Amino acid sequence: MRRRIAIVGGGLAGIAAALKLADADCQPIIIETRKILGGRATSFVDPRSGEVIDNCQHVLMGCCTNLIDLYDRLGVLDKIDWHRKLYWTHSHGEIDCVKASRLPAPFHLALSFARMGLLQKNERKQIQRAMWRMIRLGAKGRLSWAGRTFSEFLADTEQTESTIAKFWNTVITSACNLGVDRVSAAHAIQVFQEGFLANRWSYTMGLASVPLVELYQSVGEALKEAGGEIHLGRPARAIAYDGRRVTGVVTGDGVIEAAAVISAVPFDRLDKLISDTMRAADARLASLDRFEFSPILGVHLWFDQPIMELPHLILPGRGVQWLFNKGIDEQGRQYIHAVISAADEWMKLDEDEIIDRVVQDIHSAMPKSVGLKPIQARSIKEKRATFAATPQVEQWRPSASAGYVGVSGGGIENLFLAGDWCDTGWPATMEGAVRSGYAAAAAITGGDGLIEDVPPGRFARWLGLL
Numbered sequence: 445m446r447r448r449i450a451i452v453g454g455g456l457a458g459i460a461a462a463l464k465l466a467d468a469d470c471q472p473i474i475i476e477t478r479k480i481l482g483g484r485a486t487s488f489v490d491p492r493s494g495e496v497i498d499n500c501q502h503v504l505m506g507c508c509t510n511l512i513d514l515y516d517r518l519g520v521l522d523k524i525d526w527h528r529k530l531y532w533t534h535s536h537g538e539i540d541c542v543k544a545s546r547l548p549a550p551f552h553l554a555l556s557f558a559r560m561g562l563l564q565k566n567e568r569k570q571i572q573r574a575m576w577r578m579i580r581l582g583a584k585g586r587l588s589w590a591g592r593t594f595s596e597f598l599a600d601t602e603q604t605e606s607t608i609a610k611f612w613n614t615v616i617t618s619a620c621n622l623g624v625d626r627v628s629a630a631h632a633i634q635v636f637q638e639g640f641l642a643n644r645w646s647y648t649m650g651l652a653s654v655p656l657v658e659l660y661q662s663v664g665e666a667l668k669e670a671g672g673e674i675h676l677g678r679p680a681r682a683i684a685y686d687g688r689r690v691t692g693v694v695t696g697d698g699v700i701e702a703a704a705v706i707s708a709v710p711f712d713r714l715d716k717l718i719s720d721t722m723r724a725a726d727a728r729l730a731s732l733d734r735f736e737f738s739p740i741l742g743v744h745l746w747f748d749q750p751i752m753e754l755p756h757l758i759l760p761g762r763g764v765q766w767l768f769n770k771g772i773d774e775q776g777r778q779y780i781h782a783v784i785s786a787a788d789e790w791m792k793l794d795e796d797e798i799i800d801r802v803v804q805d806i807h808s809a810m811p812k813s814v815g816l817k818p819i820q821a822r823s824i825k826e827k828r829a830t831f832a833a834t835p836q837v838e839q840w841r842p843s844a845s846a847g848y849v850g851v852s853g854g855g856i857e858n859l860f861l862a863g864d865w866c867d868t869g870w871p872a873t874m875e876g877a878v879r880s881g882y883a884a885a886a887a888i889t890g891g892d893g894l895i896e897d898v899p900p901g902r903f904a905r906w907l908g909l910l
């Protein structure tokens with residue numbers, strides 16, 4: 445008999461856990477409120493345009509080894525386009541192209557950074573100084589920054605306001621969904637160490653060439669052999685608990701019994717599924733109300749003529765951080781997607797104000813578009829986009845298996861936790877979600893379950909980077 449494991453939530457964490465459990469001869473049962481899989485990384489039919497659009501552009505990087513493994517299992521790796529050139533705008537539509545030179549890591553991007561027209565000579569020197577500090581800190585050294593903000597690290601390495609606005613805040617706001625003044629220094633340093641310095645591949649940017657929901661089409665098939673089930677449109681109301689162990693998941697259509705339960709929902713949802721008795725029994729559940737959200741705004745715009753040739757564009761120091769070229773349709777209409785991370789200020793704006801501001805940023809980045817207005821637009825506010833990766837949050841992020849971060853034992857032994865907010869060592873990302881799902885499945889079946897990181901280059905390792 446296969447062990448029946450109930451998984452609450454069919455986002456990336458839940459999907460990842462289910463696939464790993466199926467491999468280990470368990471019977472995974474996904475219980476998902478919505479009628480589609482993918483959670484925060486998915487698509488929907490826009491009633492205004494009738495088009496299938498993603499809630500927001502999702503970017504992965506070469507260092508997302510677990511997410512890449514998941515796509516590989518689902519047979520959709522060929523639906524990810526890899527970009528080795530990162531385009532930055534600066535004055536009046538001029539473009540800097542950042543790409544790896546022939547130099548070994550950690551210096552592969554150094555030439556590109558040194559040539560960026562966006563930066564003054566003294567600003568480039570400041571960036572070199574901070575990068576060098578990050579190289580020498582290594583992975584262990586960055587932990588000494590865990591309780592501080594990245595702003596403190598930037599002050600310590602004497603970065604000026606303009607360098608912070610143009611460079612550091614632009615990268616970190618997109619990568620961590622929090623500005624440099626709030627984000628944990630350890631997370632921000634990790635982005636540079638692992639994403640831009642450790643090896644020549646990790647910075648490469650992956651973009652799905654199809655709507656995100658299409659990436660999950662084969663999940664049902666992949667679970668079939670293990671007798672897996674996917675219950676869509678079936679919200680969990682509670683996790684059943686007998687005072688010692690969890691026994692299943694309560695839904696409107698009855699209880700789904702299981703030998704173990706993986707919660708793969710965000711912290712606020714989990715908080716609604718557990719009783720006070722459970723909260724008291726498991727220290728992992730005690731701090732769910734301490735997490736905060738950081739919002740993201742995605743804006744979809746259609747222009748009646750082509751205005752963007754590059755695949756994407758980074759807009760340093762502007763409200764919009766990133767523009768993505770989503771293609772030109774048969775009628776010659778250009779579809780562009782704008783992303784605003786850490787979008788707290790934008791949440792109070794109405795759609796017209798949002799579109800006005802975004803269009804101003806588009807005009808500034810692409811002078812050819814000045815005077816043109818979108819013929820159609822749609823903004824999507826995700827107020828609960830990710831947890832806020834502040835310096836405090838690490839102490840509350842729970843591990844997959846019973847016990848608590850840093851404290852072993854205790855807890856409900858057959859309740860496992862997954863989701864991008866769990867203790868994965870990663871910020872709230874698709875990669876973090878998949879890691880958490882793999883880790884939760886491995887906690888049930890034994891073993892580590894994670895895919896190895898991209899190894900650091902020889903020279904980077906010699907310098908003590910990782």
Ligand SMILES: Cc1cc2nc3c(=O)[nH]c(=O)nc-3n(C[C@H](O)[C@H](O)[C@H](O)COP(=O)(O)OP(=O)(O)OC[C@H]3O[C@@H](n4cnc5c(N)ncnc54)[C@H](O)[C@@H]3O)c2cc1C
Nearest residue numbers: 453455456457477483484500502503680863864873874877
């Ligand atoms: C706008 C936006 C842009 C982003 N951009 C990026 C990016 O560029 N790169 C990147 O790596 N990451 C990005 N992220 C983050 C990424 O989407 C998430 O980290 C990841 O998808 C989280 O997956 P998860 O499985 O942990 O949670 P979720 O995706 O939230 O999945 C949880 C699932 O549980 C379901 N659920 C909730 N309550 C219940 C219940 N009671 N019963 C049953 N089911 C329930 C939900 O419907 C959902 O499907 C972005 C997120 C947003 C919102």
